[in-house]
Amino acid sequence: MIEIENVYKIYRMGDAEVHALDGLSLTINEGEWVAIVGPSGSGKSTLMNMIGCLDQPTSGSYKLDGVEVAKMNDRDLARVRNRKIGFVFQTFNLLSRTSALANVELPLVYAGARDRRKRAVAALARVGLGDRLHHRPNELSGGQQQRVAIARALITEPAIILADEPTGNLDSKSGAEIMELFHEMHKVQGLTIVMVTHDPDIAAQCERVIHIRDGKVLSDERNGERRHVFTIAEEVAEAAETAGVTQGAGI
């Protein structure tokens, strides 16, 4: 449950003040799949960073599962990022020179968890990379790298997945495969997904689309045609199969 109320984020650039978030209010319920769309400079990335506890609002209230984040210290924020939130970035943001397995293990290292290796292997298998455990990011395709990133985001079993243009750097086929993974996450695991995108096709696959402009919510719509969403996903899956690409074992 994400509750954002009258939040401001103000940057100073020289003499000018930039209101990246300008009195924005928003509530996202558990299990929702939300797309945040808007032109560049609209504040959607700032909103995303704030939801992800990477940044704190200048003023206003942000409650994550009823806990006020705006007043948390660095250590608590790190803990929330580690346990409650999984990030998927446009540029994957994997550690280079580090194997897929080690990348996926990393959140567990900071969580101090046991059975790290076993869990990381399982997570990679779930995104269909069971045979790429020891490959480094530069030995993987873009789609595969994003799968590693998704495995990393899922490994601590967070309630919320934040995805910032997850398909932005991928060709359409890999992008469709990644979207398939998101559908699985949402449908099977019931994860809350917040996805920043400017691709209308991607937004159309989400349950709810929030338009942001100038740091404010411009519109907040629900996609009634959920059936259509699944049709696209199925089409993509079929297309992939006919192209001879073996899909991952699924989630």
Add this chain to the structure above:
Amino acid sequence: MTFIESIRIALRSLSANKLRAALTMLGIIIGVAAVIALMGIGRGAQKAIDSQINSMGTNLIFVSPGSTNQGGVRTSQGSAQTLTYDDAVALATEGLSAVAAVAPEVRNFGQAVYMGNNVNTQIVGVTPEYETVRNYAVQSGEFINAANVTARSTVAVVGANIVTNLFSGEDPVGQTIRINNVGFKIVGVLVAKGGSGFGNQDDQILVPLTTVSARLQRGNFRGSNLVNQISVQAADASQMDVAIQQISEVLRERHKIRFEDDFTVRSQQDLLATANQVTGVLTLFLGGVAGISLLVGGIGIMNIMLVSVTERTREIGIRKAIGATRGNILAQFLTEATVLSVFGGLIGVGVGAGIAKIISSAPLGGTMVLNSVVGADSVLLATLFATAVGLFFGIYPAYRAASLHPIDALRYE
């Protein structure tokens, strides 16, 4: 995150840039190796000097003449201002309980000639007691005896080096050499003792003390049997202080002294202490100089760590995004710096010990060998210092890394 985990992460990121890590470590390696080697050499020098002093004999007390000028007051004619042979005789014959033996000596430089070869060396006038008191041994022939002293005989005992230099290694006993144009018959050869900081003991010619004044010092000799030094052997180690006291009393009596002594009495321990003080300062100085290079190595670590933090800004951002705290990042970079310095330190200890060993095996002129000593304390000190240097110079870069804002770090290109 556990300590072992931190070290594993540090090793992984260091191994990603092996050459850089090696070069950074080199600074620490050189610093620590220099500390270890130079301190080892200093210790070696100390040990060599100690053993030289100890080879002079046991329980020794050295009496030498003091200043002849007492506060600018001119002393009257006939009062003895320096040590004489008679003083030595008195010390030996007054029945001092703590004194076992007395050996006076007079040293001069002179030229010794044999069959067209000649050497300039020390001609030492001694008595038979000199042999035992100063721990000499004769390898062939015999030492100067009491009869030689009484008769002022022109006989000589030569050091091992003299045999080499003047007689080309042949046994010289029975041969005659000329010292200051006086013929001396060689009666014995001394066993080699090895060089010392106080003139080479193997490079001297011993003659009866009385012969020096009678035969060699004619012309500038004023008749009162002057000696340079009287070596006194105490009865045993516990009697040293008593012996010094007794010697001083006898000499004050004989020299009619009321205020300031005109002689100096020093024990072997005093010599040792002085020598150790000098070599101790030398060792410290060498260690200090080497310590500076360790410091420079530390600055090298800081430099590389700063570069590394900038280079890995994005990595830091990623780590923070997936749950690393400031403390985790700080620990990661501190561990990297410390791993560099500890490994460098350990390798440096090995290299330093190797250098010390090589220097030990190389003879330093003559028979003197510097057995450098690499003590556990200097190893510990150097390693601890290296670790401290790594920590100290790692703190700032690690702090910079930890303070990075996750978003700025993630956006960094």
